[in-house]
Amino acid sequence: MSFSSSYRPALDHTTLGGAFYDVVEPAEFPGHILRYRNQKAAGTVGLDTLTDDEWIAHFGRFQPLPGSLPHPLALRYHGHQFRQYNPDLGDGRGFLFAQLRDCNGRLLDLGTKGSGRTPWSRGGDGRLTLKGGVREILAASMLEGLGVDTSRAFSLIETGEELERHDEPSPTRSAVLVRLSHSHIRIGTFQRLAATGDMASIPRLVTYVLETYYPEITVSEQDNPALLLFGAVCAKVARVGAQWMAAGFVHGVLNTDNIAITGESFDYGPWRFLPRFDPSFTAAYFDHNGLYSYGNQPQALMWSLARLAECLLENAPHAGLSEILSSFPELYETELDAAWCRRLGVCRVSAEDDRALRQAVTLFMEESGIPFHALPFDWYGGAVSMRRAMASPRSAFYAEPGFQSVCALLGSRDALPGFRPDHAYFSSEIPCDMLIGTVETLWSALSANDDWTALDAVLGGIGIMSDALGTG
Template identity: 35%
Template sequence: MKNRLFYARHLEDLPETGWRRVAPEPVSAPAMLLFNRELAADFDLPRDWQSGPLAVDRWSGNALPDTIEPTALAYAGHQFGQPVPQLGDGRALLLGQLRHRDGRLRDVQLKGSGRTPFSRMGDGRAGIGPVLREFLVSEAMAALGIPTTRALAALATGDTIQRQFGPEPGAILVRVASSHLRFGSFEYFAHRGDREGLQRLADAAVAWHYPDLLSHDPRERCLALLERVMEQTASLVSEWMRVGFIHGVMNTDNMTLSGETLDYGPCAFMDEFRAGQVLSSVDRGGRYAFDQQPYMAQWNLTRLAECLLPLLDEDTDTAVDRAEGLLTRFPDCFRQFHHPMLAAKIGLPPTPRVEEDAALTERLLGLMEQAGADFTNTFRELGRAAPTEAAGQQRLVAILGDRPDTRTWLKAYARRCEGDDGGPGVAESDRRARMAETNPVHIPRNHLVEAALVAAEGGDLRPAEDLLKVVRSPYTANGLPAIYRQPPEPEERVHATFCGT
């Protein structure tokens, strides 16, 4: 332990060639924008780390204790399918780890803290818009029950940075994660032919995230690690799709070994449902469209497996056979999560008929796409309307369109819920409860996020603070204004989201 708060497992466990010690670059006039007191309580942070001038100076990087040794981590990655041998933390510094109340360590990182050896001619800074976007969306994801990094604090720097659309106020995000090990972390050592580095990295990943695998033989342990990461990734992507989330930049350097959502750059939540929807301004070819996310997850896992081949077996052909034997199971692995999720979205429990129930939901999604129906609100309306209730059915017909396909689906759904199609029925109270647990009322709608960011850039934090309160209560209306549940008007629609780098 380096001091009363921070550990430094990254210095102790990772290959020395995989990180660099770097001091944060001072900022001129730091000020706290948002602070996550609920998360701070999970680490029992002392008061002088939560508020006041000293807390601001510490989290801005201006006055870190001497016992903290900030480091930038090296990694590589495939960006939109193209290999990049060296990336790394170009604007982020890892301070160390805090002990969570669950006994596990969590990384604490400053994002936007200045240049590092991996900045690639960038300024190492972040703007207030991207910082607040990550704060809002990552906290929304945590409230939705989806594995994610968390935001502990957002601070203004008092400095101005230059970006694509002109000058922006600078900011720093304090990010918390189970770790910052990425698929691209392995690619960094694989590009360099560093087998020892790969082994140390794999050992660290197992010890930090999957300690139950430590009892495995080393070669079996590595394959088991790949299998566990595959399962976590399949589950994560299915959860993204449950709430209509589009990551927007699923490069291998943005995929974590822990199975947490990492990096909220050009991310977005769907309003009207379109299976192939793309909102990321950098995804011009639709590589990471909503419905492509499972396929891209498997593609990324294949790149990870290629890095691990030297650890799977000394014979390359045998190592390839072992990796391929595992990865060919990804589609089935994904369906094990995705099909029960689809069934739950229409209130049906997992049963031997789960594939048929998932197909019933897919048919509904097709109707929604034809009608341009709102993804979130359609499922909530379905949860309110009993399958045989005439008024409720009419509301759904109004949403989905008064077409024969709509009425055919509503009849099939009613028969399924009542058990009239030969399968087990579902009690109405159970159906409603399951849908209420699965389908959110509130998501961080893109037009509301953008409005909050524009206001914050102009010095008004109130819209961001109000939206944060809303997204932290995703499954209940809680008397909150209806504006947070309404889709955007045509003139409010967000057609592209941006990285901010």
């Protein structure tokens, strides 16, 4: 096999023991057409030198990677789904396929979606539609390009089956996806232990997560590990939630089984990016009450963190957990100020001024109806981009009286270090976006003509944006 010198397999998850997973077998697919391989991500874990045949052997037929997991593991967890507790969850159409370390020693997971039935499939077929796989590639790529802490779509292989689905024209094509992420341990992992009364495993999981995913945290004899972990998770979740909001991203299904213990964003189903600033905008057609709308995402994250705190009550003082949780709103607001400064490409000044800038920008975006991605694109870099913004197709928005205060705040800001106003990305009049129309147009080309050049073009555009924003 053609592994590079940076290939470093790992087996860390197996040290938790069989109570955390089920050994499973992957589905056998009638076909294997490689549609996408993330060479950049593969290079971080020493898999970029695989031939296409070797790639398909590992990520389509799931031959084990040498030195990593000998068999796939379907992870066990519970969770609240739209705030209704469900004890019958777990990996129902995916599994943990392998663990690897990157060049910095950070543990990473290769997890699947659409790889077949498991003990947790609940009557489902364990498969993934090709469209669902393409949508995950688009969501993860766009979020990564915007600087969001996200899992990465690693591989997509079309599998030659026809699937019946009630929410899209059927039969539809099938695929198996592999994602690269920091961890697949989630809040629901802790919930399962608490719900089944396996309280002895919670401190063991706390220690594992701290040592594996938060090595920067030093635990002394005077410290409470569960409190340290809860504080760290709250900080990470606040950060990614703020990043979503600045990116105009709506996850769609913020159930507790979709909140990773590392705070990394993952598992993209009915996601959307905002066309305009609208707190009531929802991504999932079945979210009838807007529980997980754009504006409700911070509250949904805090609610999920409260469920994690409940799992830790036997291992940490109630007062300490409550104090950490009550600090989440301000922690989130501070992260949101920082996220909007990054989104606008401007240096931070002070806590007060950063908040004033963020509030002025978002208020103007909401009241004016300007396309969400337009203002951060036109004004990226602050004062240095004023002339470009005033000459853009959105110049009429910036001539409105309501924009004067925003203009003053942006015009007083320096650009982030390394900003290149002459970058090709900023010579365009239209920012890169991932609105539903863009997704559907791309899918039409794929489904009607099997034309994959459109996907390549969209991903190329994201790459140009990423290079301009310095997120690559």
